[in-house]
Amino acid sequence: MSEVQQLLQIVETYGAELDALSMEVWKNPELAFKEVAACQLQCEFLKKHGFEVTENYCGFETAYRCEYGSGTPAFAITSEYDALPGIGHGCGHNLICGAALGAFIALTDYMKRNNIPGKVVLIGTPAEESGSSKVKIVDSGALDGVDAAMMVHPSWRTTLDTGCLSIKRFDVVFKGKASHASGSPHLGINALDAVQLLFAGINAWRQQLPESSRIHGIVTEGGLKPNITPDRAGCCFYVRSATQEWQDKMNDRFLDIVKGAALMTGAEYEVKPFNAGTKARKPAALMNQVWMEKIGELGSPVDLSFGAGRGSSDFGNVSQAVPAIHPYIGISENHTEIAGHSAAMCEASGKPYAFSQMHKASAAMAAVGLKVLTDAGYREQLKADFSK
Numbered sequence: 001m002s003e004v005q006q007l008l009q010i011v012e013t014y015g016a017e018l019d020a021l022s023m024e025v026w027k028n029p030e031l032a033f034k035e036v037a038a039c040q041l042q043c044e045f046l047k048k049h050g051f052e053v054t055e056n057y058c059g060f061e062t063a064y065r066c067e068y069g070s071g072t073p074a075f076a077i078t079s080e081y082d083a084l085p086g087i088g089h090g091c092g093h094n095l096i097c098g099a100a101l102g103a104f105i106a107l108t109d110y111m112k113r114n115n116i117p118g119k120v121v122l123i124g125t126p127a128e129e130s131g132s133s134k135v136k137i138v139d140s141g142a143l144d145g146v147d148a149a150m151m152v153h154p155s156w157r158t159t160l161d162t163g164c165l166s167i168k169r170f171d172v173v174f175k176g177k178a179s180h181a182s183g184s185p186h187l188g189i190n191a192l193d194a195v196q197l198l199f200a201g202i203n204a205w206r207q208q209l210p211e212s213s214r215i216h217g218i219v220t221e222g223g224l225k226p227n228i229t230p231d232r233a234g235c236c237f238y239v240r241s242a243t244q245e246w247q248d249k250m251n252d253r254f255l256d257i258v259k260g261a262a263l264m265t266g267a268e269y270e271v272k273p274f275n276a277g278t279k280a281r282k283p284a285a286l287m288n289q290v291w292m293e294k295i296g297e298l299g300s301p302v303d304l305s306f307g308a309g310r311g312s313s314d315f316g317n318v319s320q321a322v323p324a325i326h327p328y329i330g331i332s333e334n335h336t337e338i339a340g341h342s343a344a345m346c347e348a349s350g351k352p353y354a355f356s357q358m359h360k361a362s363a364a365m366a367a368v369g370l371k372v373l374t375d376a377g378y379r380e381q382l383k384a385d386f387s388k
């Protein structure tokens, strides 16, 4: 029996427990930083199987850290478990935590049986959808001494980590002056005009941006009544890029366009960056290769017909700190496309087929970990590629 098949066999011995945990998380969707029950279930599972768990990790009530072994080499797995407002587990994070626990327990079990030295770290990272806890977790040195890191995300099809964009969110408020819009328009300053000019400026800017850049916004405040010149209007924008160089340029330019809109209308403005943003994901090609090989061996071949990823995730910060991948496991039973962040994705994430795919994801992730821990040449190559 091949290594990954042996790993799958170990995962299956915990299969019923992993499925029950994932189902429980699915049934009780908790939003960013409120994943109390989901976090507790994972910590209890680990303690039950003899591991020590650091709870309230990095100052987050719903983060945890668990380690097996010591020293080097070291492999890290990250878990996610937050849900989305309105559509529950429409991003399938109930499967991410199940896959992470499965990979951790299978890999450590295999290491014990075969006397393999090294360390495996499992980090429970809350609030991927909104809040990006991995930024602080990575900055705090959580990955110091780690050779490589990984997580697996559900999708409609199994594929590689094709990267993702960096992102920064801006909340903008323009302040004008209210007046009767018809009776005394000359006494007003129209804050909504500033919002409209900001959108117009951004739409003109788009054609000068690299293909991989993205910028999209919504109006959050637009006045109270048509006969009152809006004295306050607001909008929220996401600015994204494939490179940090362009992200920095875009952040600066965005602020210039805000200033321009304010100047054109006479409104004042306030810009609040939501948080530090997250970095672009840089997939380790050699890890993608092993993932592809191992998941394929388990009968879930990788679909290579997709271009570069255009979403964003705080796992980007992980991948900029150490060699890492965030590939996808297919959970669409008839292989038809299911949109991310949808009710259909939520439904698929609670089905037996998704759980069986989760087991395969665990085994293949454990196999990537095993390669990192047991092949010094591979580690060297990973390191060399990463520093390029």
Ligand SMILES: [Zn+2]
Pocket (backbone or CB within 6 Å): 091, 129, 341
């Ligand atoms: Zn999501």
Ligand SMILES: [Zn+2]
Pocket (backbone or CB within 6 Å): 091, 092, 093, 128, 153
């Ligand atoms: Zn997600």
